[in-house]
Amino acid sequence: MGRTRIATTAILAGAVVALAGCSGPDGKETPSKSAEPTSSGLASFDPCTALAPEKLQAQGLNAPGDPVDQGIGESGCEFDGSEFLLSVLKGENSSLSYWEGRRANMGVFEPNQVGSRPGIKMISAGSVGQGICSQVIEAGNGSVSVQVTYSANKKQSDDATCAKALEIAQVVEPKLPK
Template sequence: MRKLRFGAAAALAAAGLLAAGCSGGTAPKPEPSTEPTTSNALASFDPCTALTPTEIRSFGAAPEGKPNDLGIGEVGCDYMGEDFEFGVLKAGKSDEAYWQQRRNSFDAFTPNQVGSHSGFAGIALSGKGQGVCRQMMYVGSGSVIVDITYSADKIQSDDATCAKAMEIAQVVEPKLPM
């Protein structure tokens, strides 16, 4: 729809310029677009600098983050602890509607609130009891994700795993754009 509107506007503008060139007048100014503009609120958010080294250490992980690109529009950094790994990721095009459409991809999908951002705690299909949890926070047309995975021999309960993801998310959340 947007390409069609842009193409029609461009054709009208070109016709106006052509007419102006022939008549010696000025080209009419295009009408302002009434289409809502959607900017990505997360464009300037860097998940790899969202936490300070001191904050990362307080969660029991080494502050040296390892860049992570899941190849599905989720990028960020992972941090290694002795018993677990956690990541802070941003998904610039994965808003609330996106995640709601994928509810069936989760064994657990619990809507919640992290500070002023709504979101959910989720455990992927076949992930219950495996020491994994993702805490999503909706930000504009995207989302920020804190995920955590415990080592096989140190698996926590699902509640404890999601509580740890929430603990980290509560430190990230005040740094998010509205």
């Protein structure tokens, strides 16, 4: 339970920092470049069923997961385990260019490949060294994020944490709509 709150706080803190750049120099909200969001094809993708129960159990995670809504256009599922918390979130309107626009808020931001799709390995500036890493996967005009958050007493290096996020993202990737 404590890890869920910590992970949600870390995600929301990163989102607040990322969204802080949404106003212009005069403090007024800047208009969106795209008035009509385009469909990403993620509407039918369910993060809670993206990983089979046996895959989750093999990672030491509990199934089923708990649905979550980040309140920032991302919804998904959290799976708690003895060593880490796994969050699988879909952002129907959060393309890779959306994440590129938040690069300045990241301590680690490395474009990469997840299976056959472009992706981004990310650690928010405040989470470097804390056992938290996200692997974003392109899915149409949106994205899916796989975030691994290690327990304080099981914390891994950033490289190991990101390797675990990528490993799990590679299992999710084939299930994403094109």
